[in-house]
Amino acid sequence: LIMDNYPFAQELITDTQGNICKVIINFDDYQQILEILEDRGLYRAMQETEDETSMSKEEALKELEA
Numbered sequence: 855l856i857m858d859n860y861p862f863a864q865e866l867i868t869d870t871q872g873n874i875c876k877v878i879i880n881f882d883d884y885q886q887i888l889e890i891l892e893d894r895g896l897y898r899a900m901q902e903t904e905d906e907t908s909m910s911k912e913e914a915l916k917e918l919e920a
Contacts, residue, residue, distance in 0.1 A: 862887070 857863060862883045867876035879887075909917065 857866070860866060860877065862879045863877045864880060865878040866874050867878070869875050
């Protein structure tokens with residue numbers, strides 16, 4: 855395995871057949887990856903609701919209760 859193919863990996867753990875089953879990364883890198891995934895999810899949610907009519911907080915709460 856070439857570590858250059860896995861830029862964040864500090865260590866790769868493989869099974870007996872040589873398949874990668876775990877990756878050890880720096881905790882700061884892990885947190886950055888989580889932030890990127892959350893940002894991407896937020897962006898997708900914003901794109902999905904782009905054509906919807908905006909609601910006030912009160913309207914949204916009433917809608918959730920219904």
